[in-house]
Amino acid sequence: MSSCPIREITVLPGHDKQGNPERFDRIVIRPGDTISIVGPTGSGKTALINDIELFAQNDTATGRIVLVNDEVPAEEFIRDPSKKPIALITQNTKCLADMTVEAFLAMHVRARKISSPTIIAETVCLANRFTGEQILPGCRITALSGGQTRSLMIADAILISNAPLILLDEVENAGIFRERVIEVLKEHCKSVIFVTHDPLISLLSDRRIVMRHGGVEKVLYPEGREQHTREMIARMDLTLCRFRERIRAGELLTEQGSPQ
């Protein structure tokens, strides 16, 4: 995994929807970085990750340029999905094949010419760390829930695609353990960019890119200053999670006073 030749991916500024130049010098993404992209709907969040995924060379609507190790990447890097160092998982991304989880992963392993005999089991095992609903190797892909599918795709991107940079577009809606995803991505020295409206994901990231009118407005480096708020939000999140589980379990929530 450490043989990955990518030291950094760099985004150079373009312009917003009105044509005003973006106010940053460069955004550098290195292994292990966790970045959130935040901003109102229509502010250009998805366009930014699309630029990164395509390695824009001043040929998209935003005029941004994306470099790998400070150079224009080789074309095969950009065009062949099996060589591409980026995995993009969006809300729309689906597994359409009607086959078992095991067969689906085996197909990908074959396409990648990976010889490890344990990688399929490892991928399922990793996916199960991200979701509360257990995925069995014999499950049919089409019968998985949204959260299970998302978990499986993230695990696949980490282990089978072995992509150094993973782009996740609004994964919070899928019902997965977000903190664990971030933890595992760090463990595997992957960089990740979240497009998100979720306070917890935003505060768990090292950096926040703030979008407005199609351009990057600013980049925030909280550097621990949000520690207190982050802990508070994590507690609130846990409380909400517990309530959610109880609602799902069919309970009536009749507590008096404000819950802790």
Add this chain to the structure above:
Amino acid sequence: MKLIIIAGPPSAGKTAVTRQIIRHFQGQQNIAFLKIDVVRAFEDDELRQEFNIPTKKVYSGDLCPDHTGILVLQDALTWAKELESDIFIVESAGLCLRCSPYVTQSLGVVVLSAVSGMNFPLKMGPLIALADVAVITKTDLVSQSEKEVFREKTKEVAPAIDIVETNAVQGTGLRYLIRSIEALPDIEKDQSITLRGIPPLGVCTICVGKREIGWQNHFGVIRKLDGADEIFRGD
């Protein structure tokens, strides 16, 4: 004038790709558009209104749209030339997936949808094999693994084909298609344009209107179910 022939199954995104091509070259090049379809098509009106370019359509009715395309192509080239077009785009409805409307001196583009299933490229033969570029649309909707396998299967049918993956509605990744169009030479000589491949045989007795079922009622290329794995291969 450059000739681009776009083919592919219904709903693959042929017109979305066409739109992106027109959007890119609009203002720099004169573009004309011909749509060949079977019973109904609206693309000609839509594109004319949207981009204010000359468009035309032909309905093939009971004839194969690709056969129709070949019959009218010479006239269509004259039409587009008289309009002083720089780029002439012909979009053909590919229905039986056996045909291939691509001719010499053109850029043959097959549009395939990534959501149509991973074995889909293997079912199409010449529609892919004789094209120069395969534009795979809707890749934003499928998993990484399916995207990779779809690409592999396309390569299996046409090892040298240039694959362009895109979300055609947004136009992502189409820069490589645009580059192929920019590099495409003008038609050298109309009179010497020919089909790249031979279309499927279209002269059995069913084609001429006999409706009875069973091989006993027909003549020409006759096969029984036993041993009919592949009914007929052209010589």
